[in-house]
Amino acid sequence: RKEVEQDPGPFNVPEGATVAFNCTYSNSASQSFFWYRQDCRKEPKLLMSVYSSGNEDGRFTAQLNRASQYISLLIRDSKLSDSATYLCVVNSNQAGTALIFGKGTTLSVSS
Amino acid sequence: GAVVSQHPSWVICKSGTSVKIECRSLDFQATTMFWYRQFPKQSLMLMATSNEGSKATYEQGVEKDKFLINHASLTLSTLTVTSAHPEDSSFYICSATGQYGYTFGSGTRLTVV
Numbered sequence: 001r002k003e004v005e006q007d008p009g010p011f012n013v014p015e016g017a018t019v020a021f022n023c024t025y026s027n028s029a030s031q032s033f034f035w036y037r038q039d040c041r042k043e044p045k046l047l048m049s050v051y052s053s054g055n056e057d058g059r060f061t062a063q064l065n066r067a068s069q070y071i072s073l074l075i076r077d078s079k080l081s082d083s084a085t086y087l088c089v090v091n092s093n094q095a096g097t098a099l100i101f102g103k104g105t106t107l108s109v110s111s
Numbered sequence: 112g113a114v115v116s117q118h119p120s121w122v123i124c125k126s127g128t129s130v131k132i133e134c135r136s137l138d139f140q141a142t143t144m145f146w147y148r149q150f151p152k153q154s155l156m157l158m159a160t161s162n163e164g165s166k167a168t169y170e171q172g173v174e175k176d177k178f179l180i181n182h183a184s185l186t187l188s189t190l191t192v193t194s195a196h197p198e199d200s201s202f203y204i205c206s207a208t209g210q211y212g213y214t215f216g217s218g219t220r221l222t223v224v
Binding site: 004008041042043044045046087096097098099100101102103104 | 152
């Protein structure tokens, strides 16, 4: 079983749509959770951290369910510029441990 | 903010040659450097973890004699792909940790012909 699993998509949505991505992780010792965005042939960039209480950053809302080991990302009012691959990322928080990436979910927003 | 400079950004080499990729932390000390590779439509897969001044720890299935990692200082780590073959063609990216959390280099696209 992969450590971080995501639906690869692609999700093809029109501008203005609301879209949700889901992710599950297998390591119950995971302590930190993130969503990264990766554009084609570029390095991943941190979109937002994910907290147990849920958190929002503009049009983006992230949720974490530790009991189910489930993470979600909601994007409201999609823009063309949101087209990218969204990576679910976890970390155990132990010193010197790497970020573990999901395969990513591809989003394509069209006009 | 923290910046990691990775070079080269892309390289094409002949099969059997070696390629060195450098990652430099420009304004912080990178106590740990992680090296990943990403094949098309795949996730970033951790190859190895290196701490300054010590030998790298390689993930299962990654050949340490093929992927040589050097982390001689707190601001520089290198990955050398030795005797590269077409199946080594991939996107290689480093990630440094220090006081600013995780900072990624811009990646190196390696094509072996």
